[in-house]
Amino acid sequence: MWMAWPEVLASYAKHYQTGAPMPKELLDKLRAAQRFNEGYRTTEYLAAAVLDQKWHQLGSKQMPSDVIAFEKQALKDAGLDFAPVPPRYRSTYFSHAMGGGYSAGYYSYLWAERLDADAGEWFKENGGLLRKNGDVFRQKVLSKGGTMDAVDMYRDFRGRDPVIEPLLERRGLN
Known part of the structure; x- marks a missing residue:
């Protein structure tokens, strides 16, 4: 969370020979590179997380016989059926889809x-x-x-539920 904050960065981001601090121009380039292709990265992640959840929500008598058709429908239902950005992981990457014990935690x-x-x-x-x-x-x-429910713990710390805007800002998607 804090590695690129100026006061933290100054403590470690130094030239290995001269000890000079990292130039602002280099830090700006690193931050821009970090956000490069973020829309793609976030969308492929969300698509995989949606698939993961869809498999987990099926009852034992609801297992589809056609994995590809199931994926297509799940992505379509979530508005994530965009061929240029496929899911990061397909259904068969998640062991619960194939009868394993994975607990749908990719999200x-x-x-x-x-x-x-x-x-x-x-x-x-x-x-x-x-x-x-x-x-x-x-x-x-x-x-x-x-020792307590994580959401309650977070609310006690923050004084409210978490919001999405800081994450969108961090990822350059605002």
Whole structure:
């Protein structure tokens, strides 16, 4: 979350011989490269996550005999049937689709990134990387572990449900 914040970057992004800080132009290029093709990357991810969930939501007597047709319909229903951007992973990549024990958690990576981006906004709104902010984050999130529902823990920290806008900003999709 914090690796490219100026105060953190200054502590490690230095020339290996001279110790000079990373030039702003290079950092700008890195940030632009990070956002390159983000629409494609996000769409292919979402398509795979949708397929993952669709398989998981089937009852034991609902297993389709035609995997390709099932995929096409699931993607169409979600508005993700766009041939130039196929799913990152096809149905057969997820073991639960083939009778394994995978628990349909592929969406959780993006969900976690959403929480991360929104939590980063909290730090910005509250003065940045200050000890008192770290203490609040530790007290309300990090120290809780699995002692309470994760959504309740996040609401207690943030004062509301997570929003998508910081993630869209981070990915350059706003």
